[in-house]
Amino acid sequence: MTRSVAIAAVVIALLAVVVTCEVILHNAPEADPLGKRLLYLPSAEVLRLVSLGNDGLMADLLYMWSIQYYSQFDFREKFLYLDTVFNLITDLDPRYFDAYRIGAMIMSVQKHGDPNQHKEAIVRLYDKGIRAMPEKWEIAEWAAWDAYLVLQDTDQAVEWMGIAAERPGAPYVLQRLYGVWRDNIHGWTVEDSIAHWHEVLAGAETKTEINLATSHMYDSYVTLHRRSLDPMLRDYFERTRSCPESWQELVDAGWLASVPTDYLGNPYGIDTTTCTMVAHKKIRWD
Amino acid sequence: MRAMLAIARNTLREALRDRVLYLFLGFAVLMLVSSKIFGLLTVGDEGKVIKDLGLAGVQFFSMLIAVMMSVLLISREVDGRTVYNILAKPVRRWQFLLGKYLGLLATVALNLTLMALVMVVMVRLYSGEWDMGLLFASAMILLEMAVVTAFATLFAVLTRPMLGTVFTLAVYIIGHVAEDIWLLTQHITAGVTRPIVAAIYYMLPNLERFNFKTEVVHELSIPPGEIAVTIVYGLAYTVLVLVLACVRFSHKDLT
Numbered sequence: 001m002t003r004s005v006a007i008a009a010v011v012i013a014l015l016a017v018v019v020t021c022e023v024i025l026h027n028a029p030e031a032d033p034l035g036k037r038l039l040y041l042p043s044a045e046v047l048r049l050v051s052l053g054n055d056g057l058m059a060d061l062l063y064m065w066s067i068q069y070y071s072q073f074d075f076r077e078k079f080l081y082l083d084t085v086f087n088l089i090t091d092l093d094p095r096y097f098d099a100y101r102i103g104a105m106i107m108s109v110q111k112h113g114d115p116n117q118h119k120e121a122i123v124r125l126y127d128k129g130i131r132a133m134p135e136k137w138e139i140a141e142w143a144a145w146d147a148y149l150v151l152q153d154t155d156q157a158v159e160w161m162g163i164a165a166e167r168p169g170a171p172y173v174l175q176r177l178y179g180v181w182r183d184n185i186h187g188w189t190v191e192d193s194i195a196h197w198h199e200v201l202a203g204a205e206t207k208t209e210i211n212l213a214t215s216h217m218y219d220s221y222v223t224l225h226r227r228s229l230d231p232m233l234r235d236y237f238e239r240t241r242s243c244p245e246s247w248q249e250l251v252d253a254g255w256l257a258s259v260p261t262d263y264l265g266n267p268y269g270i271d272t273t274t275c276t277m278v279a280h281k282k283i284r285w286d
Numbered sequence: 287m288r289a290m291l292a293i294a295r296n297t298l299r300e301a302l303r304d305r306v307l308y309l310f311l312g313f314a315v316l317m318l319v320s321s322k323i324f325g326l327l328t329v330g331d332e333g334k335v336i337k338d339l340g341l342a343g344v345q346f347f348s349m350l351i352a353v354m355m356s357v358l359l360i361s362r363e364v365d366g367r368t369v370y371n372i373l374a375k376p377v378r379r380w381q382f383l384l385g386k387y388l389g390l391l392a393t394v395a396l397n398l399t400l401m402a403l404v405m406v407v408m409v410r411l412y413s414g415e416w417d418m419g420l421l422f423a424s425a426m427i428l429l430e431m432a433v434v435t436a437f438a439t440l441f442a443v444l445t446r447p448m449l450g451t452v453f454t455l456a457v458y459i460i461g462h463v464a465e466d467i468w469l470l471t472q473h474i475t476a477g478v479t480r481p482i483v484a485a486i487y488y489m490l491p492n493l494e495r496f497n498f499k500t501e502v503v504h505e506l507s508i509p510p511g512e513i514a515v516t517i518v519y520g521l522a523y524t525v526l527v528l529v530l531a532c533v534r535f536s537h538k539d540l541t
Contacts, residue, residue, distance in 0.1 A: 049463055049466065052458075052459065052462040052463075053345070053462045053493070053494055053497040053499070054338070054341075054342040054345070054499070055500070056334075056338040056341075056499055056500055056503055057338040057339055057341075057342040059338075060324075060328070060334070060335045060338050060339070063328070064324065064327040064328050064335070067327065067328070067329055068327065093500070095500070095504045095506075096334075097330070097331070098328075098329065098330030098331055098334070101330065102329050102330065
């Protein structure tokens with residue numbers, strides 16, 4: 001009995017010593033507690049070897065660790081090795097959608113350092129994901145929205161949305177978004193726009209999809225027609241000092257072969273106060 | 287054949303008496319606890335993490351059973367002299383060995399099936415889908431274990447249990463890094479070393495061939511031809527190693 005009590009006491013005492021040592025070591029101040037842990041982070045090749053065929057699980061563990069790790073930072077601090085860590089995770093599992101998404105999000109919130117460098121890192125990460133999952137439209141769409149809303153880089157957003165829209169199984173709305181975004185930036189001619197909406201219309205299946213594409217196509221043709229008709233009205237006004245009441249006047253005067261019509265075949269109007277062409281878009285939505 | 291199956295049945299019974307199924311319970315607890323913890327820690331698709339963890343767990347626990355039990359069970363028969371009682375009956379040595387092997391494989395298969403079912407149910411609970419691809423990946427792990435167990439059986443008749451365990455583990459590790467041996471051949475410029483290393487690569491078991499975890503987790507398509515060749519590869523390798531084990535066992539001095 002006495003012996004058992006003595007053994008129990010020794011065990012408890014040793015346990016107390018072990019716990020005390022750990023508490024002391026744990027609380028000892030470190031010069032660079034965060035960076036030190038990452039300094040010897042193994043490469044993807046080494047981790048792949050060590051995992052013995054469980055690269056995916058290794059990527060999961062590193063991903064979960066990274067979320068805990070970077071949540072310790074204040075957004076004004078330098079997020080240490082952020083690029084390296086998310087590259088490592090996506091090297092281990094190149095199809096890890098969440099790692100690209102969350103990695104880019106963490107990269108975008110840091111305020112410390114050069115914003116251009118952060119942006120380049122985000123673009124690199126998303127490009128890697130888009131390459132790694134060539135059949136997935138989701139990653140490209142996510143990247144496009146991040147570029148549009150977070151990076152506020154419309155050109156990049158359009159490029160990624162274009163990739164998303166072209167991928168198999170991409171919802172129709174992506175093609176439409178791509179067209180709308182491209183219409184809104186420079187370098188996208190109205191002819192490009194018309195060609196794009198012709199493609200979209202060819203693939204549209206539902207009434208709503210057809211109507212939406214038709215509407216965009218209508219607008220594109222209006223822009224195209226306005227290019228020649230508005231200057232013609234200006235010329236006519238300068239010569240006659242009056243704006244024509246209708247296009248028929250121009251036909252009668254030999255300026256036009258026939259009354260110009262819109263994409264749907266309806267004649268355009270003329271706003272006589274500004275002396276410009278007017279389009280009356282009539283699409284049945286029901 | 288009947289004698290072989292009788293030995294296999296007894297081996298399975300013996301393994302169950304040794305509470306091998308406790309490992310299955312261990313796996314179930316691991317899945318339950320870690321899924322809960324990982325669910326709290328991760329952001330995004332919990333299902334992916336549970337699938338990765340589940341498949342790694344199935345592989346790890348199956349490997350534990352395959353390596354530990356196979357080496358122990360055969361040596362136990364020899365050391366306990368019970369092998370004499372069996373071989374005194376009209377049972378050939380190779381029948382005894384194959385019976386043992388099949389019994390051990392059945393033990394591994396039983397555990398693996400239970401673990402796979404737990405994993406499928408856990409994935410259903412977390413992601414709301416019945417992912418039958420996990421059963422395919424588990425079946426491929428079983429094929430891998432058939433090869434590993436065959437090696438364990440070979441080492442069990444070649445050497446002592448402890449060394450047998452070490453050798454089998456070595457084969458398991460080498461089998462998973464075999465691709466790097468192939469990479470090595472790409473760095474050797476000329477001479478006889480390159481064909482020698484390449485020959486070693488082709489002869490060693492490439493256990494990564496049975497690894498379809500990534501494809502299953504990410505729902506990628508797998509060419510049926512690849513699956514067929516993998517199955518043939520696994521079965522052929524298993525038979526080859528078992529033939530070597532039987533040859534060695536038939537000449538082994540059991541006294």
